[in-house]
Amino acid sequence: MPAWEMNVRKVIPYTPGEQPDRAGIIKLNTNENPYPPAPGVARVLQGMDAGKLRKYPDPAAGELVSALSERYQMPKEQIFVGVGSDDVLAMSFLTFFNGDKPILFPDITYSFYDVWAGLFQIPYECQPLDGEFEIVTKDYLKPCGGIVIPNPNAPTGAEKDLQELERIIAANSDVIVIIDEAYIDFGGESAVRLVSQYDNLLVVQTFSKSRSLAGMRIGYAFGNEKLIKYLNDAKYSFNSYTMNTVTIAMGVEAVRDEAYFQETVGKVVATREWTKGELHRLGFVFQDSKSNFIFASHPKCQAKKLFEALKERGIYVRYFAKPRIDNYLRISIGTDEEMKALVAFLDKYIGENLWLN
Amino acid sequence: MPAWEMNVRKVIPYTPGEQPDRAGIIKLNTNENPYPPAPGVARVLQGMDAGKLRKYPDPAAGELVSALSERYQMPKEQIFVGVGSDDVLAMSFLTFFNGDKPILFPDITYSFYDVWAGLFQIPYECQPLDGEFEIVTKDYLKPCGGIVIPNPNAPTGAEKDLQELERIIAANSDVIVIIDEAYIDFGGESAVRLVSQYDNLLVVQTFSKSRSLAGMRIGYAFGNEKLIKYLNDAKYSFNSYTMNTVTIAMGVEAVRDEAYFQETVGKVVATREWTKGELHRLGFVFQDSKSNFIFASHPKCQAKKLFEALKERGIYVRYFAKPRIDNYLRISIGTDEEMKALVAFLDKYIGENLWLN
Numbered sequence: 001m002p003a004w005e006m007n008v009r010k011v012i013p014y015t016p017g018e019q020p021d022r023a024g025i026i027k028l029n030t031n032e033n034p035y036p037p038a039p040g041v042a043r044v045l046q047g048m049d050a051g052k053l054r055k056y057p058d059p060a061a062g063e064l065v066s067a068l069s070e071r072y073q074m075p076k077e078q079i080f081v082g083v084g085s086d087d088v089l090a091m092s093f094l095t096f097f098n099g100d101k102p103i104l105f106p107d108i109t110y111s112f113y114d115v116w117a118g119l120f121q122i123p124y125e126c127q128p129l130d131g132e133f134e135i136v137t138k139d140y141l142k143p144c145g146g147i148v149i150p151n152p153n154a155p156t157g158a159e160k161d162l163q164e165l166e167r168i169i170a171a172n173s174d175v176i177v178i179i180d181e182a183y184i185d186f187g188g189e190s191a192v193r194l195v196s197q198y199d200n201l202l203v204v205q206t207f208s209k210s211r212s213l214a215g216m217r218i219g220y221a222f223g224n225e226k227l228i229k230y231l232n233d234a235k236y237s238f239n240s241y242t243m244n245t246v247t248i249a250m251g252v253e254a255v256r257d258e259a260y261f262q263e264t265v266g267k268v269v270a271t272r273e274w275t276k277g278e279l280h281r282l283g284f285v286f287q288d289s290k291s292n293f294i295f296a297s298h299p300k301c302q303a304k305k306l307f308e309a310l311k312e313r314g315i316y317v318r319y320f321a322k323p324r325i326d327n328y329l330r331i332s333i334g335t336d337e338e339m340k341a342l343v344a345f346l347d348k349y350i351g352e353n354l355w356l357n
Numbered sequence: 358m359p360a361w362e363m364n365v366r367k368v369i370p371y372t373p374g375e376q377p378d379r380a381g382i383i384k385l386n387t388n389e390n391p392y393p394p395a396p397g398v399a400r401v402l403q404g405m406d407a408g409k410l411r412k413y414p415d416p417a418a419g420e421l422v423s424a425l426s427e428r429y430q431m432p433k434e435q436i437f438v439g440v441g442s443d444d445v446l447a448m449s450f451l452t453f454f455n456g457d458k459p460i461l462f463p464d465i466t467y468s469f470y471d472v473w474a475g476l477f478q479i480p481y482e483c484q485p486l487d488g489e490f491e492i493v494t495k496d497y498l499k500p501c502g503g504i505v506i507p508n509p510n511a512p513t514g515a516e517k518d519l520q521e522l523e524r525i526i527a528a529n530s531d532v533i534v535i536i537d538e539a540y541i542d543f544g545g546e547s548a549v550r551l552v553s554q555y556d557n558l559l560v561v562q563t564f565s566k567s568r569s570l571a572g573m574r575i576g577y578a579f580g581n582e583k584l585i586k587y588l589n590d591a592k593y594s595f596n597s598y599t600m601n602t603v604t605i606a607m608g609v610e611a612v613r614d615e616a617y618f619q620e621t622v623g624k625v626v627a628t629r630e631w632t633k634g635e636l637h638r639l640g641f642v643f644q645d646s647k648s649n650f651i652f653a654s655h656p657k658c659q660a661k662k663l664f665e666a667l668k669e670r671g672i673y674v675r676y677f678a679k680p681r682i683d684n685y686l687r688i689s690i691g692t693d694e695e696m697k698a699l700v701a702f703l704d705k706y707i708g709e710n711l712w713l714n
Contacts, residue, residue, distance in 0.1 A: 002583075003531035004557045007456040007502060013593030016416050033411050042407035045603075050399035053572035053607075054390050056565070059373050083440060086596040094476075099364040119451075119594040145364060174360035200361045208413070215410035215602035226359075236370030237476040239443040245572035246402075246603050250410075 014115040017318055026341055028332040029316040031154075031183075031293050033212035033268065035335075038260040040253025041213070048246060057245040059236070064243070064251040068220055071255050072192060077225040080232060081251075083242050085182055085206035085219030089148075090116055092202060092221070095234040096176040097122045099145035103175075106135055108325055110154045110180065129153075133287055133295075135160050140168040147172055150180040152188050155320065155330040157289030162189045169198045176227070178202045183291035185210035185265050186272070192222055199224040202231075209292055210265050211254045218243070218251045268292050272333045278343045282350055293332045295325075301350060303327045309353075313345055371472040374675055383698055385689040386673040388511075388540075388650050390569040390625065392692075395617040397610030398570070405603060414602040416593070421600070421608040425577055428612050429549060434582040437589060438608075440599050442539055442563035442576030446505075447473055449559060449578070452591040453533040454479045456502035460532075463492055465682055467511045467537065486510075490644055490652075492517050497525040504529055507537040509545050512677065512687040514646030516545045523548075526555045533584070535559045540648035542567035542622050543629070549579055556581040559588075566649055567622050568611045575600070575608045625649050629690045635700045639707055650689045652682075658707060660684045666710075670702055 017030040036042075061081045069076045082088040093116040097103050100123070105113045107126035117124040127139035133156045140147055147168065152159045169177045169191075177200055179191045184205065191203050207218035221231070235242065243251075254261075272289065279286065279296055286296040297303060307319040307329055318330040333339065374387040393399075418438050426433045439445040450473040454460050457480070462470045464483035474481040484496035490513045497504055504525065509516045526534045526548075534557055536548045541562065548560050564575035578588070592599065600608075611618075629646065636643065636653055643653040654660060664676040664686055675687040690696065 002556055004453070004533050005583075007453060007532065008587050009452050009455050009591060010587070011590050011594040013590045014597055016413070016593075016597040019413055019415055021415075027412070030413055032413065035411065036408035037410055041410065045402050045405050045407055048402050050402055051393035053394055053398065054392065054569040055384070056373070056376055056387055056389065056571040057574070058376055058378075083596060083599055083601075086598070090595045095366050096361070096364060098366050115594050119591065175364065176361050199359055212411040214413040214598075217414070217598055217601045226362075230365050230367070233368050233370045234366060234476065236373075237368040237472050238447045239440060240371055240373040241443070241571075241574055242440055244440075244574045244601075244604060247601060 011119050014112045025314040026338045027316050028334050029318045031332045032214050035264040037212040038254050038257035041250045044249045057241050059240045061243045061248045064248045067252045067255045080221045080228050082219050084217040085204050088204050088219040088221050095231050097146045101145040103146040104144045105148040137164045141171045146175045147177040152183045152291045155295045157291040157295050158287040159188045159290040169201050181205045186292050187290040195222045216247050268333050275339045295330050297328045303329050368476050371469045382671045383695045384673050386675045388689045389571050392621040394569040395611050395614035398607045401606045414598050416597045418600045418605045421605045424609045424612045437578045437585050439576050441574040442561050445561050445576040445578050452588050454503045458502040460503040461501045462505040467507050494521045498528045503532045504534040509540045509648045512652045514648040514652050515644040516647040519546045526558050530557050538562045543649050544647040552579045573604050625690050632696045652687050654685045660686050
C-alpha cells in the first residue's frame with residue numbers, strides 16, 4: 001500500500017440504479033418521469049446562444065431562484081438551489097450536522113443518508129420503521145444531532161401525516177430537521193408552509209421527478225433566511241458555480257409551466273392508481289404510495305427471482321438486497337402502455353411460477 | 358442565537374469575480390475565453406432531444422471520459438470528471454487531505470485553496486513566493502499532509518519549471534501532490550506525462566478557459582487508477598450524477614475539435630504577447646505570463662484607483678485587496694479589439710494621472 005493511502009477518506013459509495021441505454025426496454029428502476037419536460041425546456045435548447053457559454057454562469061442562479069420564489073410564494077433569501085436534491089442534501093449534511101450526538105433517520109429509507117453520514121463522519125442512528133413500514137413519531141422525540149425524514153418515504157412510498165412531522169420539528173428546535181420531499185408532488189402534503197414557523201426546518205425538493213428533468217440535475221430547498229445563508233456559505237466554499245447556464249435557463253422554463261406540471265403529474269398519479277388495482281388483483285401487497293413508484297411484495301413469489309425475470313424481459317425495476325426489504329420490488333410509474341406491459345408479464349409469470357417459489 | 362446554530366459549519370466562502378451582464382462592457386475579470394466554444398457545442402444545443410432529459414445522465418459521464426482518454430492518450434480508469442475544476446479540486450481535498458500534518462500551497466495563489474482547507478478543516482501552511490513572485494522549490498521538500506501547486510500560478514501567471522515540479526512530486530511520495538493546470542494550455546508544459554511515473558500525482562485541468570466553456574462547468578483530472586478510484590468513491594458518496602446530459606454531450610464536442618482548440622488558444626496567446634508589449638511600453642511590471650491573463654503593477658499608479666477608473670469606463674479587471682498583491686491588477690486576455698480599448702484607456706489615464714498618485 002502506498003504511504004499516501006493513509007490519508008485517504010475511505011468510503012462505501014451509494015450505488016445508483018442502472019442506466020441501460022438500449023432501445024425497447026421499459027425502465028421503471030430510477031423513478032424517472034415517463035413524460036418529457038415542459039415544452040419551454042426544448043425551446044431553451046433551440047434558443048440558447050452557444051457563444052454565451054464562454055462566460056461563467058450566475059453563481060447565485062438568480063433567475064431560477066426568482067422563478068421558484070414566484071411559484072412557491074417564498075422570499076428569494078429563503079431558497080437554496082443545487083445540482084439535484086442530492087447536492088442540496090449533501091451540502092446540508094456538511095453544513096448542519098456537526099454535533100456530537102447522532103442524527104436520526106429511518107432504517108428503511110433513501111440509501112444515500114448513511115452514505116453522506118459516512119462521508120462526513122457524522123454519527124447516526126437509524127430508527128426502525130414499524131411492522132407496517134411506518135415512521136414512528138416517538139422515535140424522533142429525543143436528543144439528537146439532527147433529523148432527516150423523507151416524505152413520502154423512499155422506497156416505501158408511504159406518506160407521513162404532516163401534523164406528526166410538525167410534532168417532530170417542534171420537539172427538535174435545537175437541531176436542523178430536513179424533510180426530503182423528492183416525491184411530494186405526486187399527492188403528498190408539503191411541509192413548505194411550516195418554514196415560516198420553524199427556523200430549524202429545511203424542506204428539500206427536486207426537478208428530477210415531477211418536472212421530468214433528472215437529466216439536468218436541479219434540486220432546491222426552502223428554509224429561514226439564516227439557515228439558507230449558512231448553506232450558501234458552504235456552497236460558495238465548495239464550488240462557486242455549481243449550476244450551469246443551460247440548466248438555470250431550463251429550470252426557469254420548467255417551473256413556470258404550471259399547467260404542464262399539473263397535467264403530467266396528474267397522468268402519473270392516474271396511472272399509479274390503475275397500477276395499484278392491478279397489483280392488488282395479482283396478490284401483491286404494498287403501502288398506499290403517494291409517490292411515483294410502488295414498493296410491492298408478493299407473498300408467494302420471490303422478489304429477486306421476479307426482478308431477474310423482469311430484467312430478462314427488458315423491464316427494469318429496482319431490487320434492494322437489504323434486510324427487511326429483500327422480498328420487495330420498487331416499481332416506478334411509467335406510461336400507461338409501460339404499466340400494461342408490466343402487468344401482462346406479471347399475469348403470466350405469476351400464473352406459471354406461483355407454486356414453484 | 359438559535360440552538361441549532363451550534364452545530365453549523367461556519368466558513369468564510371470564496372468570492373467569485375463579478376458577473377456583470379450589461380451590454381457594452383469589456384469583461385477581463387474572470388479569465389474567460391473571448392471566443393465562443395467549438396461549433397460542435399452549438400450543434401449539441403440544436404440536436405439534443407429534450408425528451409431525453411427526463412432520464413438521469415450517465416453517472417460515469419462515460420462518453421466524456423472516452424473523449425478525454427482519446428485526446429490525452431490516457432486510460433479511462435485514470436480520468437476523473439466533475440462540475441468544473443473547482444468541483445474536482447474540492448473532491449480531491451476532501452478525499453486525499455485527511456492527515457494531521459499541514460498541506461502546503463503558495464501564499465499568493467488561487468484563493469480557493471485556503472477556503473477548501475477551511476471547509477474541510479484541513480490544516481495548511483502557506484509557502485511564501487519569493488520577491489519575484491516565484492514558487493521556491495525547497496519550501497515543498499519537507500514533511501506535510503499534501504501539496505497543491507497551480508501551474509501556471511494564479512494570479513501571477515508565472516510557470517514553474519516542470520523539472521522543479523517533478524523534484525517536489527518525487528520528494529513527497531507519501532502524500533498526494535495536486536498540480537492545478539487550469540491555465541496550462543496557453544503555453545505551459547503539462548505534468549500529465551508524469552502521471553505514469555508517480556502514483557501520488559493528480560493533474561487537474563478545466564474546460565473553462567482554453568475550451569471556452571466556463572458556462573457549462575467541466576473539469577477533469579488525471580492520476581493513477583487507484584487514486585482515481587478513491588476520488589470516484591468520494592464523488593459517488595456525495596452526488597451520483599454531478600454532470601448533466603447536456604454538459605456531457607457538449608464536453609465531448611469541445612474536446613474532439615482539436616483544430617478549433619489550437620486556433621483559439623493561438624489567438625489568445627498572440628493577443629497576450631501583444632498586450633505584454635503595450636503594458637511594458639506604458640511602464641507596467643509583471644512576470645512573463647503563460648496563462649490567459651497578465652498580473653501587472655505600475656510603479657507610479659495605484660492599482661485600486663486604476664481598477665475603479667477602468668470599471669467606470671466599463672472595463673472590468675480583477676483587484677485583490679490582499680497583502681503583497683494589493684498594487685496589482687489581474688487582466689484577462691480578451692479579443693484584440695478589447696485589449697486595444699484597454700490600452701487606449703491606460704494610455705490616456707496614465708498620461709493624466711501619473712503624478713497624482
